[in-house]
Amino acid sequence: xxxxxxxxxxxxxxxxxxxxxxxxxxxxxxxxxxxxxxxxxxxxxxxxxxxxxxxxxxxxxxxxxxxxxxxxxxxxxxxxxxxxxxxxxxxxxxxxxxxxxxxxxxxxxxxxxxxxxxxxxxxxxxxxxxxxxxxxxxxxxxxxxxxxxxxxxxxxxxxxxxxxxxxxxxxxxxxxxxxxxxxxxxxxxxxxxxxxxxxxxxxxxxxxxxxxxxxxxxxxxxxxxxxxxxxxxxxxxxxxxxxxxxxxxxxxxxxxxxxxxxxxxxxxxxxxxxxxxxxxxxxxxxxxxxxxxxxxxxxxxxxxxxxxxxxxxxxxxxxxxxxxxxxxxxxxxxxxxxxxxxxxxxxxxxxxxxxx
Amino acid sequence: xxxxxxxxxxxxxxxxxxxxxxxxxxxxxxxxxxxxxxxxxxxxxxxxxxxxxxxxxxxxxxxxxxxxxxxxxxxxxxxxxxxxxxxxxxxxxxxxxxxxxxxxxxxxxxxxxxxxxxxxxxxxxxxxxxxxxxxxxxxxxxxxxxxxxxxxxxxxxxxxxxxxxxxxxxxxxxxxxxxxxxxxxxxxxxxxxxxxxxxxxxxxxxxxxxxxxxxxxxxxxxxxxxxxxxxxxxxxxxxxxxxxxxxxxxxxxxxxxxxxxxx
Numbered sequence: 001x002x003x004x005x006x007x008x009x010x011x012x013x014x015x016x017x018x019x020x021x022x023x024x025x026x027x028x029x030x031x032x033x034x035x036x037x038x039x040x041x042x043x044x045x046x047x048x049x050x051x052x053x054x055x056x057x058x059x060x061x062x063x064x065x066x067x068x069x070x071x072x073x074x075x076x077x078x079x080x081x082x083x084x085x086x087x088x089x090x091x092x093x094x095x096x097x098x099x100x101x102x103x104x105x106x107x108x109x110x111x112x113x114x115x116x117x118x119x120x121x122x123x124x125x126x127x128x129x130x131x132x133x134x135x136x137x138x139x140x141x142x143x144x145x146x147x148x149x150x151x152x153x154x155x156x157x158x159x160x161x162x163x164x165x166x167x168x169x170x171x172x173x174x175x176x177x178x179x180x181x182x183x184x185x186x187x188x189x190x191x192x193x194x195x196x197x198x199x200x201x202x203x204x205x206x207x208x209x210x211x212x213x214x215x216x217x218x219x220x221x222x223x224x225x226x227x228x229x230x231x232x233x234x235x236x237x238x239x240x241x242x243x244x245x246x247x248x249x250x251x252x253x254x255x256x257x258x259x260x261x262x263x264x265x266x267x268x269x270x271x272x273x274x275x276x277x278x279x280x281x282x283x284x285x286x287x288x289x290x291x292x293x294x295x296x297x298x299x300x301x302x303x304x305x306x307x308x309x310x311x312x313x314x315x316x317x318x319x320x321x322x323x324x325x326x327x328x329x330x331x332x333x334x335x336x337x338x339x340x341x342x343x344x345x346x347x348x349x350x351x352x353x354x355x356x
Numbered sequence: 357x358x359x360x361x362x363x364x365x366x367x368x369x370x371x372x373x374x375x376x377x378x379x380x381x382x383x384x385x386x387x388x389x390x391x392x393x394x395x396x397x398x399x400x401x402x403x404x405x406x407x408x409x410x411x412x413x414x415x416x417x418x419x420x421x422x423x424x425x426x427x428x429x430x431x432x433x434x435x436x437x438x439x440x441x442x443x444x445x446x447x448x449x450x451x452x453x454x455x456x457x458x459x460x461x462x463x464x465x466x467x468x469x470x471x472x473x474x475x476x477x478x479x480x481x482x483x484x485x486x487x488x489x490x491x492x493x494x495x496x497x498x499x500x501x502x503x504x505x506x507x508x509x510x511x512x513x514x515x516x517x518x519x520x521x522x523x524x525x526x527x528x529x530x531x532x533x534x535x536x537x538x539x540x541x542x543x544x545x546x547x548x549x550x551x552x553x554x555x556x557x558x559x560x561x562x563x564x565x566x567x568x569x570x571x572x573x574x575x576x577x578x579x580x581x582x583x584x585x586x587x588x589x590x591x592x593x594x595x596x597x598x599x600x601x602x603x604x605x606x607x608x609x610x611x612x613x614x615x616x617x618x619x
Contacts, residue, residue, distance in 0.1 A: 101444060234463075241458050244441040250407050251438070252511070253431030253459030298445045 022309050026081065033077030033316040034069055037323055041065050050074075076210050078218045080319045080333075081312035082225035083274040084284055088292075088311025089232050090267040091285030092303060096239045097260050098168040104286040105271040108171070108264070109178035111280035113144020114272065115186045115206050122202065123194045133205070134276040140182070141272035148178035168246065171264075207332035208281035210319055217277050228270040229308050235263060236300035243298070281334045283341030284311055290348055314340075357418050357433060357514035357543050358383050359404065365412030366399055373399045374566045377413070381543055381559075388554040388574070389547040391563030392587055397547040398439060400563065401517050404545060405436040417515060431459035435513035437504050439520050443492060450488040452503050453478055456510030478509040481536055483529070497524035505533060518546040522553065551578060551587075552603055562586055575602050584610055 035046050048059035049069045090105035098107075106112070117140020118133050120126040126136065152174035156167040190199050232239070238259050241249040250256045271285075288311045289303070296302040318336040325331060361379040365372070374396045381387045389397050402408050404415055406422045415422040417433060435456070456478065457471045479485040482502040487495070495503065501524050508516060518537070522530040534553055537544055548554045554574060561571035564586050570577050583591040588610040596603050 099443075237458055237461055241455060243443050243445055243447055243452070243455065244438075245443075247402075247407055247438060248441045250427060251405055251431060251434075251436040252455060253428035255427045293446060297451075298447045299451060 022305060026309060026312055029313045029316045030074070030077050030081065033080065033320055034073045036320045037068070037073060038327070039065075039068060041069060045069070071214065075215045075218045076213045076319065077316050079213045079221045079277060080210055080315045082218070082221035083278050083281065084288075084311035084313070084315025085308040086221075086225045086228050086267075086270045086274050086311070087281065087285040087315075088288035088307040089228050089304065090271045091289040092292075092300070092307045093232060093239065093263050093267045094285075095289055096242050096300070097263060098172060099242065099245060100168070100172055101290070102286070103172070105267065106179070106280060106282075106285070107175045108268050109144035109148045109175055109182055110141045110268060110271050111206075111275060112179040112182035112186070114138070114141040114275040114280060115202070116140045116144070116182045116189070118205060119186050119189045119194070119202055123198055124189050137279075138272055138276035141268075141275055144178055144182045145268045145272065147181075148174045151178060204332055205279045207334035208279040208337070210278050210322075210333055211330055213278065220273060221277055224270045224273045225308075228266060229304070231263070231266045232300070232304045232308075235259065236304055239263075239300040239304075240298075279332075279334070281315070281337055283334075283337045283345070284315060287341040287345045287348070288314060291344065294348060294351075358416075359515050359543050359545065360416045360419075361400075361404065361413065362416075363413035364400070364403060364410050364415065366403060366408060367411055372566055374403070377568045379404075379561065379568065379571075381545060383543055384541055385558045386538055386544040386546065388557030388560035389545060389563060390549075390551060390554050390560055391547075395563040396566040397563050398519055399566075400568075401436065401519050401545065401547060404515075405434055405517050406430045407436070428459050431511065433513060434515045434517065435508035435511040437501075437508045437516075437518045437521050439523065441504060442500075445492070447492045448488070449484060449490050449492065449495070449503050450475065450479070452492060453488075453506045453510050456507040459511065474512065475510050478506040481509055482506045483532065498526055498529055501525060502529065502533070513542060515543045515545070516540065518544070520547050520549060522548065522550065551583075554578070555602060555604075578604065588612075 031046070034050075035041065035043055045061055045065055046069055048057070048061050049066045051057035052059055052061070052066070053070055087105050091103070094103040094105065094107055095101060114137040117136040117138065120140065121131045121136030122133055131139075148171075152167070152171040155174060156170035190202065194202065238249070238254045241252045241254045246256045246260070289307050292303055292306045292310055296306045315333070315337070318333050318340065322331045322333045322336045325336070359379070359381040361377055364374060364377040364379070366374040377396075377400060379387075379400075389400065391397055399408075403410050404422075406415070406425070406427065409423050417430075422430060453475045454467075454471070457467070457474065461467060461471075476485065479488055482505050484499065484502050484506055487499065492500070492503075501521060505518070505521060508518075516537070521537075522533060525533060530550075530553070534556065537546065538556065546557070548557075554560050555578065557574060559572060560574050560577050561568050562577060562582065563569070569586065570582065578593070580591055580593055583589050583604065583606075590607045590610060592605045592607065594603050594605060595601070
């Protein structure tokens with residue numbers, strides 16, 4: 001008994017440290033995202049601009065510098081952090097609920113649907129200019145998600161409402177089928193009506209693009225990310241209870257269908273919001289949760305905040321790289337996340353197997 | 357807690373898996389569930405645990421119908437050890453057992469030292485305390501089964517349902533787990549394949565083709581004729597000269613008519 005008690009204390013202590021550090025790390029990342037860029041701006045100028053806006057101070061700063069820092073870089077860093085946190089959380093939730101390590105936020109057809117919606121508006125001219133690309137992407141993501149849910153429901157209802165574990169398999173298969181359908185629709189629209197220039201623009205957007213991001217985007221992204229985080233934290237024990245599958249969760253008092261339904265709809269909604277703002281940034285939702293499981297363990301009390309923080313910091317960092325790696329050119333952020341994410345994922349796999 | 361089932365029925369795709377089951381387990385009793393493969397033991401246990409809502413009839417605990425209770429409320433009284441429950445997560449043994457406290461935790465009742473003590477006791481009960489810091493995937497099948505039982509014990513259930521819990525265990529741990537279960541002052545329903553182990557239950561029920569075809573005292577139910585009809589084996593029932601307890605010796609499988617036709 002004594003040995004056990006000693007074993008559990010250090011874990012609790014690390015967690016306490018961690019929660020203290022989290023806002024600090026995020027703050028440093030946001031500052032870095034604001035400070036680093038093609039135009040080099042001294043740190044004291046940045047702090048002065050922030051003080052002017054946040055604390056009502058009245059330092060004299062260059063107007064162009066102030067504009068770059070406040071309207072361009074800071075809003076962009078905030079949206080990047082919200083998006084990274086949301087994608088990582090969506091990965092955590094879907095991997096936990098569906099008991100599949102390959103589950104990622106786009107599993108439910110969201111990125112495929114968003115791309116169809118985006119090309120329907122921009123290329124096919126749906127709505128005759130009444131919709132923005134973001135609105136089209138959001139509507140497409142919602143449509144694809146709804147279709148996947150209906151398909152999954154139809155596929156699993158044959159099991160007589162029991163065996164909830166089979167429902168998880170049905171969701172994954174329905175997601176694959178739905179994604180294929182919407183990807184085909186996207187390809188169809190592009191090949192039928194898009195010019196080469198439009199096709200390139202769409203591809204750039206699909207890989208993730210933070211360039212046009214401003215404060216009104218941050219005003220949508222921040223509440224969405226915060227809401228997603230709070231819902232996940234509230235259900236952290238339910239997520240733990242799914243460790244041995246849905247039946248086991250039910251036997252430990254989790255109302256499986258309503259809980260799983262609520263969580264999946266919530267993460268699908270916030271993911272669709274992020275995708276409609278910045279496009280479908282890959283690998284964050286898949287890699288960050290796995291990386292965090294190695295560092296903080298599988299318990300969602302730690303995994304949920306750790307993944308949100310790591311996702312946020314990772315995406316701010318990727319955004320900095322995407323802006324500075326090739327001088328004079330902004331790379332799609334999804335290229336960076338995949339270039340870092342794929343080898344990182346491989347490393348996690350190899351080291352993980354060795355540690356076992 | 358008293359556990360009863362009335363006229364219980366369950367079917368999937370129009371195929372009846374359970375039909376007209378009446379069950380009455382008194383508080384503190386250990387009820388053994390036996391029957392050949394596919395006879396409906398697991399289905400019955402799932403209905404008793406509230407994992408599936410019965411298509412016919414009712415399950416009641418202390419007279420209250422399970423179908424009207426919230427899942428969390430059920431889990432505060434009823435625990436289930438499934439036959440197979442696996443994970444690929446890198447989870448520690450102690451964390452698995454701690455999952456058993458889930459139905460008692462909420463924002464207002466966070467994890468406390470009381471929960472730590474319950475988890476420690478459950479680990480001790482199944483002889484796994486020394487492995488509390490091990491990762492799940494490093495355990496053998498039998499060790500995993502014992503951890504699952506500890507997890508169910510950490511729920512501090514008033515009714516414990518076990519689906520063939522001794523399947524992967526070595527003989528020493530089979531006997532110690534059964535001894536532990538018998539000594540628990542709670543209501544237990546346990547499905548078993550080893551008929552000699554079933555003899556140790558307070559009462560047993562025999563399942564066949566989705567029906568509970570007999571129940572009562574073990575030595576009244578497990579007769580040579582029953583073994584031949586339901587389980588398809590020729591057996592002797594003997595008295596152990598050491599303690600006078602009844603044991604069964606299985607001699608051969610009953611040869612189905614299609615085999616003996618000599619085609």
